[in-house]
Structures are given as structure tokens and as C-alpha cells.
Amino acid sequence: MARTHERLAAGAPLLQVRDIAVEFQTIDGPVHAVEGVDLDLAAGETLAIVGESGSGKSTTAMAIIGLLPGNGKVTQGSILFEGENLVGAPESVLRTIRGRSIGLVPQDPMSNLNPVARIGSQIAETLLAHGLATRRDVDRKVVETLAAAGLPDAADRARQYPHEFSGGMRQRALIAIGLACDPKLLIADEPTSALDVTVQKTILDQLERMTSERGTAVMLITHDLGLAAERASRVVVMNRGRIVEQGPARQILEDPQHPYTQALVKAAPSVAAVRLRPEVFRTASSEAPKPDIAPAPSARVIERPAAGAEPAGQEEPTPDYIVEAEGLTKVYKVRGSKEDFTAVQDVSFVIPRGETVAIVGESGSGKTTTARMMLKVVEPTAGTIRFDGQDVASLKGAALKRFRQRVQPIFQDPYSSLNPMFSIERIISEPLDFYKRGSSKERAARVRQLLDDVALPESMLRRYPSELSGGQRQRVAIARALALSPDLIVCDEPVSALDVLVQDQVLTLLRDLQREYGLSYLFISHDLAVVRLISDYVCVMKDGQLVEAASSEEIFTNPRDPYTRRLLASIPGNELDIAV
Incomplete structure (x- = not known):
């Protein structure tokens, strides 16, 4: 372990992904979902992976954390986390790393929270599983974790069930679970896609504060290019399982070089469409x-406009x-x-x-x-x-x-x-x-x-x-x-x-x-x-x-x-x- 720290101290990235490929076995034969992906993520850095549905961005993230479906596997390459290769690592090792070293905020809060368990007990389960709390002090730490994720009245909220939360509150609860063990890397898969802009901003501000205060690295999976440009220092663009472009966020999105990136930016209402295409839908x-x-x-x-002269011979004008x-x-x-x-x-x-x-x-x-x-x-x-x-x-x-x-x-x-x-x-x-x-x-x-x-x-x-x-x-x-x-x-x-x-x-x-x-x-x-x-x-x-x-x-x-x-x-x- 000392050698790992030496490598990191010498400037090695927290996460190094080299030439990985992911394959799924289906009834129609193997499907190559990810091919030849290379990326680095430094401690405390926020990296955004963008691309349309099916581009391989979520599959790449799940391969890193070892949560691919049963019919999927990494067929080549290496995933080094703190110098340790996670490809082929025993499940016992991956279980230790998940939550404790690599946290996950999945996309859909309603399907990723247990509907019959209180929010507090779901966070407590994570803390107890990793030995970060005892039965005596777990309730206090649950409240602290919920409060850190921006939930007001955390003690009361801990006793509630997911269906009693709004969408934004459920997403905060997932963030609280993901950060409960103070991981070094947080993978956030579309953490705000279904939330309104002010709640989205609140949640992302919360993530940003935690990143800077704790030195947590964030891998942000998103289809919102405006969000990627605003929140990430670097952007990776994926298309059909491959990385087509990567680099500093503003540079990639203000001056995209690859035709696919250009198409993404052009189609994104959060970035370019409102400013550069105001006439697109004018009838x-x-x-x-x-x-x-x-x-x-x-x-x-909304008031009616001033009434004008009615057309001659029209007794009942259309409203x-x-x-x-x-x-x-x-x-x-x-x-x-x-x-x-x-x-x-x-x-x-x-x-x-x-x-x-x-x-x-x-x-x-x-x-x-x-x-x-x-x-x-x-x-x-x-x-x-x-x-x-x-x-x-x-x-x-x-x-x-x-x-x-x-x-x-x-x-x-x-x-x-x-x-x-x-x-x-x-x-x-x-x-x-x-x-x-x-x-x-x-x-x-x-x-x-x-x-x-x-x-x-x-x-x-x-x-x-x-x-x-x-x-x-x-x-x-x-x-x-x-x-x-x-x-x-x-x-x-x-x-x-x-x-x-x-x-x-x-x-x-x-x-x-x-x-x-x-x-x-x-x-x-x-x-x-x-x-x-x-x-x-x-x-x-x-x-x-x-x-x-x-x-x-x-x-x-x-x-x-x-x-x-x-x-x-x-x-x-x-x-x-x-x-x-």
C-alpha cells in the first residue's frame, strides 16, 4: 500500500482506465458495448462523460465499480484505482472498495431506494456495513449525513419513507448514501436529469462543496452539456462505445473538433440552441x-389583446x-x-x-x-x-x-x-x-x-x-x-x-x-x-x-x-x- 501512496504522491491519477472493452452476451451473440476506452481522473477533479443514450458512458462507469450485469464483462484493458487493478479482482475486494472508496449515485432515485425501508435505515446500513458507525452512534451519523447532503430537518426526514420525499429530496438521499463513507471517488450517473433547475443547482453546489472540502473526485455521467461545461474541469465525449474527443470542458464545448461533438453541442438547448438558433421554430x-x-x-x-374590427358578415367569430x-x-x-x-x-x-x-x-x-x-x-x-x-x-x-x-x-x-x-x-x-x-x-x-x-x-x-x-x-x-x-x-x-x-x-x-x-x-x-x-x-x-x-x-x-x-x-x- 505504501507503493500506491508513493505513486499518487508522484502525481499519478487516482483512477487510470486503459484500453478497456466491455462485452455483453445476448441471444443474438456478443455485443461490444465499450471498446478501447482510455481516461484518467485526478484526486479532487470533476470529470464529465457525455454522449447520447447507448454511447457507453454508464457502461464504462459500471465497469469501473464492478457492477456490470451478469451477462457483461470487461474483456480487455486495465482499471487502476490508487494503483490497484480492479479488472479481475475478487468480489470481496470490490465489495470493500464500493461505498468505502468509490461511491455511487445512480440515476433513478425511486427505483434505487428501498420503498419499504426508512431513509435513515438505508444510510445506516451503508455506515454499519463499512464499520464507520456503531449501533450506538449510527443514528447521529445518519442525521449528520443527511444534513451534509442538504436535507432540512434531517432528523425527521430520516424517519420517512422514499414515497414521502419529492424527487429532489430523493436525489439528495441517494447522494447522502453515496457520500456516507466519505469515498475518494464518487460516480454520479445523471444525478439531476429529472430535477428542476434550482433544485439541480442546489444539489450540484452541494456536490461541488464536498469535492473541494473533502478532496473527492467526481465522475459525472450526463447528457446535459451545459451542466458538463459548468461543473467539470474536463469532458470525455463518447459515441458508440468509443471516446471520440476529450479535453478541458470549455475548450471541448466552445470549440468542438469531432463531428459528433459538434452535433451534440448544436442539439443541446442548454448550451447553444437558445442563443444561436432563436429562429429555428418560428412559424x-x-x-x-x-x-x-x-x-x-x-x-x-394573461389579458386579451385589444379587439379589432370583425370581418364583414361573420356573426360568430372563432374565439x-x-x-x-x-x-x-x-x-x-x-x-x-x-x-x-x-x-x-x-x-x-x-x-x-x-x-x-x-x-x-x-x-x-x-x-x-x-x-x-x-x-x-x-x-x-x-x-x-x-x-x-x-x-x-x-x-x-x-x-x-x-x-x-x-x-x-x-x-x-x-x-x-x-x-x-x-x-x-x-x-x-x-x-x-x-x-x-x-x-x-x-x-x-x-x-x-x-x-x-x-x-x-x-x-x-x-x-x-x-x-x-x-x-x-x-x-x-x-x-x-x-x-x-x-x-x-x-x-x-x-x-x-x-x-x-x-x-x-x-x-x-x-x-x-x-x-x-x-x-x-x-x-x-x-x-x-x-x-x-x-x-x-x-x-x-x-x-x-x-x-x-x-x-x-x-x-x-x-x-x-x-x-x-x-x-x-x-x-x-x-x-x-x-x-x-
Whole structure:
């Protein structure tokens, strides 16, 4: 061990990966997931590995920590951690290193936390397994660990279960587990991909403080290039299992040399797209002057533009807005408490026909509750929603069925929103079958047309969701939403789980479909860079209230509310000047 310290003292990296290859055995033969990867990571350094889904970045990280699936193995190369080769090391050695020397923050907090164990007991298990606490002092150390990860009221939180935590709190709990043993290297696999920008910033600031204070090295696996540029000193770009480019973060992302890196940067809304491609999604209708939708932040209402002269001979003009929401309030009774919880309070907005209104805000701001009221999944406690001039609350029977056909959702998670037992053909045809649209032959033709609309081949029809990538699944979800030819689509975080290239494709698809079919969108998102790309108008929500509403350009160039300015300042990489 003394020789190891001598090497490190002489400047050897904490981690040295040399020419590793990873192979998976499948029923169709071996799959070469990673080939010839070389990288170094110094003590206290943050290294980001970026690339689209399937590029091999997570496989590389799992190979380092010895957590490849049973059908995967490292077939060549070496992985030196503190001078010790981990390739081929006994499982007993790897178990000692995991947690104690190399910590892991996995991507999905809900599937990586035990749902039937309290948060505190899950951290205690790690501390006790590595001999870093005794039964007598483990509770105190659990509270200290949770507090260090940025969780308020740590003692109370330790007694709660994962389902009682928000997404950001669950992610902090995973970080607490990953750092419980004070490891020398922390592998963070997409630690903030599903979190809003302010929570994301809080968590990343926490990681950065721990890195500097403890000298912890961080390997950050991410598809967010803005985050990589802002948080890492060096970036490794992977494509199809190989490293195509690596070097200083700013240099790589401000002046990418490899065509694949250039494509990533060009597609990334967090970095280049909002600044260099503001005209990408502009349609002919958006060239007209925008109505003044929020004359003052305190108004919390999007106003109608001044009425002009009606066309001659038109007795009943088409409404300017497909949706008019006024004074929306939603109050929930809290079991075991005398106080009610107000999720949404006095929110008013409109959705112009054929355009996109985005609602942004932190987790718990009320944006998803507002979307659910729009879908008539939950009823407002107060206020009204008019869809095409009709009060939604009054719709019943046949009128309600027509409303449900004209308003369709696209959900956040393409993995859980599709029935895994249905073929793609059945998933897309289900709405047509339920509402008995056309004959069976006409429905089959409609399904094929929808598949073509979302740029998927007809060969997909016989496949199942498990056989598709995340981007392909989200395209299927979009096709299903389009099946009944709706007028309004409510998009709830439709691209937050996708990598930048697929995200770019889906956003372009949504705008193309809007241009072709005149669709209106209510777009719910925490990703402000995506919102700037897709939206015509933006409503900013905080603590259930609308604090600012204006055109997208005005929100992003001249935000009036301090909260909006804070959200914009939290966008990863928003200070970068990237030329693509």
C-alpha cells in the first residue's frame, strides 16, 4: 500500500482506465458495448462523460465499480484505482472498495431506494456495513449525513419513507448514501436529469462543496452539456462505445473538433440552441405582434389583446383562444391536519389557438396540478376553465367525451406511460378502438399514418415498448396523443428523460406537427432552455401562484420578477459563449 501512496504522491491519477472493452452476451451473440476506452481522473477533479443514450458512458462507469450485469464483462484493458487493478479482482475486494472508496449515485432515485425501508435505515446500513458507525452512534451519523447532503430537518426526514420525499429530496438521499463513507471517488450517473433547475443547482453546489472540502473526485455521467461545461474541469465525449474527443470542458464545448461533438453541442438547448438558433421554430403565425399577456406581475393574468374590427358578415367569430383559465384554485384536504394545502391559487391564463404556452417553475410550484385541472383529471376548488368557449366543469355525457377526444396528454416518462404488454400497433390504435373511429381497416391505415408522422418505420408496429429506445417510446406516445386529431395537447415534461440529440428530434417533431395540424400545446417543463425553444408564451409559477406571464422572448430577455431571474440564472451553462 505504501507503493500506491508513493505513486499518487508522484502525481499519478487516482483512477487510470486503459484500453478497456466491455462485452455483453445476448441471444443474438456478443455485443461490444465499450471498446478501447482510455481516461484518467485526478484526486479532487470533476470529470464529465457525455454522449447520447447507448454511447457507453454508464457502461464504462459500471465497469469501473464492478457492477456490470451478469451477462457483461470487461474483456480487455486495465482499471487502476490508487494503483490497484480492479479488472479481475475478487468480489470481496470490490465489495470493500464500493461505498468505502468509490461511491455511487445512480440515476433513478425511486427505483434505487428501498420503498419499504426508512431513509435513515438505508444510510445506516451503508455506515454499519463499512464499520464507520456503531449501533450506538449510527443514528447521529445518519442525521449528520443527511444534513451534509442538504436535507432540512434531517432528523425527521430520516424517519420517512422514499414515497414521502419529492424527487429532489430523493436525489439528495441517494447522494447522502453515496457520500456516507466519505469515498475518494464518487460516480454520479445523471444525478439531476429529472430535477428542476434550482433544485439541480442546489444539489450540484452541494456536490461541488464536498469535492473541494473533502478532496473527492467526481465522475459525472450526463447528457446535459451545459451542466458538463459548468461543473467539470474536463469532458470525455463518447459515441458508440468509443471516446471520440476529450479535453478541458470549455475548450471541448466552445470549440468542438469531432463531428459528433459538434452535433451534440448544436442539439443541446442548454448550451447553444437558445442563443444561436432563436429562429429555428418560428412559424409564420408567430411573426405577428404578440398580445400583451401580462401587463404587470401582480395581475397574474394573461389579458386579451385589444379587439379589432370583425370581418364583414361573420356573426360568430372563432374565439381568439382555445383555452381561457380564470382564477384557478386547487385546495387539498390533508389527512391528520387541520390545515388544508393550497396547491394552486388564483391562476389565470389563456392559450392562443395554434400556439404553445409553457408553464415553468420548481417542483411543487403547482404546474402539474394546473395541467391536471386542464385535463379534467382533478376538479378545481374555485375558478373556471373554458375550452373553445365552453365551461369545462359543466361538460357531461357526450360533451365530455368530445372534450376528452380534443384534449390529449403526453406524459413525462416514456417507460411507464406505455403498457408493456401491448404491441406498438395496439398502443396507438387503442384510442381509435375505444371511441370507435372508422372501420378496422381505416383504423389500421390511421395507425400507419401516425407512425409515419412521428418518423418511425412500419416495422415498429409488431414490437413492444421494451424493444424501443427512450426517444422511440416518446414518439409512440406522441403518435397515440395524435390518434384522435386533438386540438390541444398537454405535454407534461415530455423530453426531460431524453438525451440532447433525441430531445432535439422530439422538439422539432412537436413543432412540425403543430405547424402541419394547427395544434395548441400546454407545455409543462422545468427545463427553461427547452421552454425557450418550444414556447410562444411562458407562465412562471411559484408556490402555487402565477408570478409572471409574458411572451417567451420577453421572459428570457427582460424578466421582471426576481424569482424568474433566479430560475434563469440557474440554467446550467447559461454563461457560455458557444459558436457552432
